[in-house]
Structure formats: C-alpha cells, structure tokens
Amino acid sequence: RAAALIFDVDGTLAETEELHRQAFNHAFVRHGLDWQWDRAVYKELLRVTGGKERMRAFHARLQVAPPLPDADIAALHRIKTAHYAELIETGCCPLRPGVADLLIAAKARGQRLAIATTTSHGNIDALLSQALGTRWAADFDAVIAGDDVRHKKPAPDVYLETLARLNLGAADCVAIEDSRNGLIAASRANIPVLITRSMFFRDDDFSAAQVVLDDLSELGGSKQKTEKQPHA
Numbered sequence: 001r002a003a004a005l006i007f008d009v010d011g012t013l014a015e016t017e018e019l020h021r022q023a024f025n026h027a028f029v030r031h032g033l034d035w036q037w038d039r040a041v042y043k044e045l046l047r048v049t050g051g052k053e054r055m056r057a058f059h060a061r062l063q064v065a066p067p068l069p070d071a072d073i074a075a076l077h078r079i080k081t082a083h084y085a086e087l088i089e090t091g092c093c094p095l096r097p098g099v100a101d102l103l104i105a106a107k108a109r110g111q112r113l114a115i116a117t118t119t120s121h122g123n124i125d126a127l128l129s130q131a132l133g134t135r136w137a138a139d140f141d142a143v144i145a146g147d148d149v150r151h152k153k154p155a156p157d158v159y160l161e162t163l164a165r166l167n168l169g170a171a172d173c174v175a176i177e178d179s180r181n182g183l184i185a186a187s188r189a190n191i192p193v194l195i196t197r198s199m200f201f202r203d204d205d206f207s208a209a210q211v212v213l214d215d216l217s218e219l220g221g222s223k224q225k226t227e228k229q230p231h232a
C-alpha cells in the first residue's frame with residue numbers, strides 16, 4: 001500500500017478542461033482576438049501543458065509575425081483565470097465519480113494526500129473550495145502547482161518537488177493522472193501511475209501505466225481494467 005497518493009487536478013479530480021476551454025474563448029473575445037478553440041482544436045492543443053504556453057503555441061502555429069508580447073499573454077491569462085473561477089463557482093463542475101470516496105478512504109487508511117498539477121494555486125483553490133469546502137487544504141500535505149517549478153509536465157519537476165515536500169521515495173507513492181503528459185511526468189520521477197480516463201485524453205497511450213481505469217469509482221468495486229494490482 002502506498003504511503004501517499006499524489007493527484008493531478010485537471011481531468012483527474014474533475015472534468016475541468018471543458019471549462020478551461022470556455023474560459024480561454026471568453027478571454028479571446030474580451031481581448032479582441034478572433035481566436036476560438038473548438039473541442040477538436042483544444043484536444044490537439046492540450047498536448048501543450050500550461051495555459052500561457054498553450055496560447056503561445058497556438059499563436060506560433062498561426063505563423064503570423066511578430067509573436068504575441070508577453071504582456072498580451074499575461075492579460076489574456078488573467079481574464080481566462082478570472083472567468084474560469086466564475087465558472088467553477090457556479091458549481092457546474094463536480095468531482096469525478098469515486099474521487100471523494102477515495103480521498104476519504106485514503107485518509108482512513110492513513111495514506112497521505114498531495115497534489116501535483118500544471119494549473120495554478122488559484123484554480124486549485126477555486127475547484128476544491130467548491131467541491132470539498134474552504135478548509136480542503138488541511139487534508140493535503142503538499143500542493144505543488146505549475147508555476148512552483150521550472151518545467152511543467154511532461155517534465156518530472158512537479159512530481160520531484162512533491163516527493164521532496166512529502167519526504168518520501170517515488171516507490172512509496174502512487175500518482176493519479178488522466179493524460180499521457182501526466183503519465184510521462186510521473187514516470188520520469190519513477191512514481192507508479194494509475195490512470196483515470198478523462199474526456200479529452202480518452203485515447204492517449206497509457207501502456208506505461210500500472211493501472212488504467214475509466215474512473216476512480218472502479219477502485220471500490222471489482223471492475224479492474226488490467227491484471228496488475230492498483231497500489232492505491
């Protein structure tokens with residue numbers, strides 16, 4: 001049994017990526033840009049982790065010179081983040097099936113909880129305050145966000161920082177992820193990975209994962225997707 005469970009946020013705890021997409025589109029309109037990302041385009045763009053990085057990558061793809069100044073990217077991202085919080089606060093984005101049960105069961109078993117995500121502390125707080133109450137952070141021993149580390153996923157930085165904060169070895173933990181970039185990040189930190197398939201990454205290659213589930217409610221039952229036992 002793992003000493004700690006390390007959770008990704010977007011796509012893993014809740015299906016937030018559709019709200020991120022809507023928030024980006026809102027920011028583009030507000031900023032006077034004629035960009036709009038439909039689901040197919042967003043699915044492609046999700047290969048680039050981080051909202052600011054994703055916008056830069058999209059702009060580069062349009063091949064219109066000169067590059068968008070950092071100030072524009074920052075302004076767009078501020079509008080996007082504010083709108084994302086508003087969307088989350090409507091309560092329209094609940095935790096995915098099995099997440100709340102797993103958090104409770106893990107605590108009861110004495111496992112420690114942590115978060116390793118690409119998104120920001122503000123976005124994590126918006127989601128988890130809504131879903132778990134404003135004192136949610138008391139249950140987590142480490143919460144590491146994208147801007148806390150040098151390189152975002154698929155680099156291992158966020159996971160290595162989480163291990164350091166927990167003062168645990170990689171083999172003592174399980175990472176719970178929904179994307180191939182997340183799987184690669186955790187694997188590069190040598191942490192075993194449990195995948196919970198989400199909307200945008202359903203058909204990613206997860207062959208390097210220890211366990212692949214459709215959602216975390218399967219941990220409570222017997223509907224296992226691979227022979228290998230979940231460490232969670």
Ligand code: XBP
Nearest residue numbers: 010020049050051117118119120182
């Ligand atoms: C999540 C992301 C994030 C969100 C947007 O990846 O890639 O970029 O889409 O968040 P993961 P920000 O689930 O692997 O952590 O706009 O706050 O960057």
Ligand code: MG
Nearest residue numbers: 008010011178
């Ligand atoms: Mg994710």
